Amino acid sequence: MRCRRCRAAAVIEIRRNNAAYCKTCFVQVFREHVKRTIERHDMVAAGDRILVAVSGGKDSLALWDVLLDLGHDATGLYLGLGIGAYSGRSREVVQGFAAARGAALVEVDLERDYGFDIPTAGARGARSTCAVCGLSKRYVFNRAALEGGFDVVATGHNLDDEAATLLGNTLRWQTEYIARQAPVLPAKEGLVKKVKPLHRLSELETAAYAFLRGIDYVVEECPLVAGNTQLRYKEAMNAIEAGSPGTKAQFFLGYLERGMPLFATADDVDLRPCERCGQPTTGRFCAFCRARAQALGERIDALVEDGEVVGELADEVLPAEIYGRTG
């Protein structure tokens, strides 16, 4: 096989494009694709300060790499989750990348800054480990961006991630989550703009990019993810894709084109500041503060000045042994 652009020997075939590329051209095509995606969706304005959420995996490091190469003002954000050796290795990889590229890196650590880690929160809380991890990331990304004066948070979600998430949300018809799966979520009161510049690129493409660019990334899955429903949705999507190539892209991109407009009205919620931390939420306390209180064994209402009993929270999320006695 020959490279579509320069006719040199190809190293990767992208079936979706019906094309093969040599290393140099693939890296360039990937970069141009991200550039076009950013432009087409108005993801970043001139002079914007971008905060890139980097886990140490291929997707987020590939994204940071491209953003820097495209000349953007892109600071990394690493969140320490406290998942033993896995988190240690992730941190090293991220720090190594930042040093090699001379890029700015912000570090937040759940244990140091908030007093709990993900394994504890998963074990003690009412939500699954992956759910607590997800909401903690969303919380910290937004808060760090607000406090650091960033204009936009960029994450490395790829097409496989988005298709699997959409499948999960659709299987449960979680219309408010479906409505929020846009590649750009504009800023709104207390919420920084969020963008996903890799949402049209497959996992294979981001892995190939990271590999061909010689980026050192964490290959292992998170050790807590085994049996995770998201993984099962990915497997189901892969099985369907194997029989009907192109289904994944058709599903997610078809959603953006024809599905999303129908769900837009479902995402009409009123936000107000969390009574504990001030971050935007729909209830009295945000999901992060509630999960944190569970992990720390605290009674969240004891920290609120008026001391009012918050019955609906007890019924909703907090387990009886932590929260029941106030009711």
Place this chain on the structure above:
Amino acid sequence: MRCRRCRAAAVIEIRRNNAAYCKTCFVQVFREHVKRTIERHDMVAAGDRILVAVSGGKDSLALWDVLLDLGHDATGLYLGLGIGAYSGRSREVVQGFAAARGAALVEVDLERDYGFDIPTAGARGARSTCAVCGLSKRYVFNRAALEGGFDVVATGHNLDDEAATLLGNTLRWQTEYIARQAPVLPAKEGLVKKVKPLHRLSELETAAYAFLRGIDYVVEECPLVAGNTQLRYKEAMNAIEAGSPGTKAQFFLGYLERGMPLFATADDVDLRPCERCGQPTTGRFCAFCRARAQALGERIDALVEDGEVVGELADEVLPAEIYGRTG
């Protein structure tokens, strides 16, 4: 295990209900479920004449059986598809059931009445065999019901069928198909009311019912269905269901509750009579007449009196060798 209702030895466990039943009680529970579904969705009014589409499989015969037992005026409709021994055996089974129950049976045969069979239409036409088969069934069911003066067409689609179809429609975001997956489609000009009284029952339940009632049904899959995308969607749903029991029901019933209302506006099409057969369609000729013309090697426009060239059809569905010369 003991029967939930009578404490006799159970023969079947229904996990969804968290209950087990003996043969007599299961048959009764199944029948009551169908009765309640019919009532809740106003599927059948007093005195309605029902036409039940029966393929010879477990679902449609179980449905016919229950409708007769519930005292409905339910005539069977068998459509001969011309799929060799499979169609022969299906017809025998349906005729045997009708004779044993003393029930009225209408027979339509594609070859005898329309001059083609499904294998030929699949091989010659622009659509897949399963697509031609599906549209032919929908056409014949509606036309036979109209011409026979029936008030409602009932089909045996079960929860597994509906979930797999919804998955396929959603993966492609075919919003107009999604909108039409309701368990009741009301009558509209030229279209008879359609109902699916088994839409909340799993394949396992309908098979158990047919087995326990001693109904002789065709167990084999259609020989043309191998590699069918619907089968792959069923497999994907089964894989997800194995990891997260209840997903199938959650998906389809959640759609009915929260999804369907969002798609309702997408199903706003204007129908007019097909210029060839008079049945309702969105274009000049209905999909059945176009598929039939392909199977017979006819030029569909040659049959239209004004002789006008129908350019958009040539581009859309008909292959060039049949249709191109008129353009």
